[in-house]
Amino acid sequence: MLAVAAGRLGPAVAVADAERLPVSAGAVDTVVMVWVLQLVARVERVLEEAVRVLRRGGHLAVVLAAPAGPPDEIDGIVRPMYLALLPPEGRQDRPELVVELARAAGLRLVHRCLTTPQHYGESPAEEADRLERRTAAILLDLSPEAFADLVAPVVAALRALPRPDEARRRSAVHDLLVFRREP
Secondary structure (H helix, E strand, O other): OHHHHHHHHHHHOOOOEOOEOOOOOOOEEEEEEEOOOOOOOOHHHHHHHHHHHEEEEEEEEEEEEEEOOOOOHHHHHHHHHHHHHOOOOOOOOOHHHHHHHHHHHOEEEEEEEEOOOEEEEEOHHHHHHHHHOOOOHHHOOOOHHHHHHHHHHHHHHHHHOOOOOOOEEEEEOEEEEEEEEOO
């Protein structure tokens, strides 16, 4: 993904810590975060860093990772597992919390909507394979016991669906939050 971005944008692409961007204060008009906040250790610090690099009046656009649409056949099986893997306080990128933390960092919510649905084909077997490969960040450090208790039954349920190798039409919809740094 980084190589694709570098091919399109050239030397403007950098690998950096989201809490310490290699960008001067007030240097950019827009910061975009897509499926980022669920992965960082301190959401509030990442938002504060976005404010630091934004010019006054600049915008922060955040696409949250959690699915916001109704569950399809595959989601109906997978989502409860992901919810069970979350810490007791829930997702750290839930919209209400992000809005609250952004406000504390000096941002004002100016727009909230759902992304345009992205349609794709995927089979239950493909989702099961992805779970077994632990491609989701939340699965990376899962103990073998927790994987057996929480993930293996989901994999089995996906593979037990009728025609598990047949792609289903799926749609992804996510919350989009746009904030403005006050002048």
